[in-house]
Amino acid sequence: MPIDTIALEKAIKRAIPVTHLEIEDQSSGCGDNYAIVLVSEAFQGKTTLARHRMVNELLKDQIAQMHAFSQKTYTPAQYDELQAKASS
Known part of the structure; x- marks a missing residue:
């Protein structure tokens, strides 16, 4: 049974405090391959x-x-630094 992004997001947010979360289904929608960026x-x-x-x-x-x-x-500080580098 494929995993959907909503179930994945709920599982993550239930377990840890999330500052930023990106979930990308890299399997063209079939739910077999995910990449996440998680800031906490x-x-x-x-x-x-x-x-x-x-x-x-x-x-x-x-x-x-x-x-x-x-x-x-x-961490939030690492992600802020990464964003600052990307925008400069």
Whole structure:
């Protein structure tokens, strides 16, 4: 059964405080391949690996139903810095 973006968004927002979230279905709508950009204060002080493990654990049921899943995780300060670089 394919995962839809709304279910994915709800699962994420239920588990951690979200400052910014982008969910992209990269499978042309069939729900088998998602990429997310997730910004949360919950990532403060955590390594990238720890952040990814945290997200993988909270979405383990959904990820098990997908063909592919990729994520980029940032703290609010990191994301603001990234946005500033992109706009300059």
